Amino acid sequence: MPKDKIPTSHQTHPPDLATTEDLKLESLQPAEGQTVALSNLRTGDREHFCGLYRRSDAVPLQVKENA
Secondary structure, eight states: OOGGGSOEEESOOOTTEEOHHHHHHTTEEOOTTOOOEEEEEEETTEEEEEEEEEGGGOEEOOOOOOO
């Protein structure tokens, strides 16, 4: 996808979408097979691509146990 066609957010993104870090803070994770939206997020002097997931489709975070 051409870079100029990727949505760009400044400091924030739509409230119904969340990064994996945002979901973890809410004890959630993306559902298996959940479609991700790619966004170019600009915060301060930093710019990076990130995946955004629908909060409504997220599932409870599963903690992996050490065997």
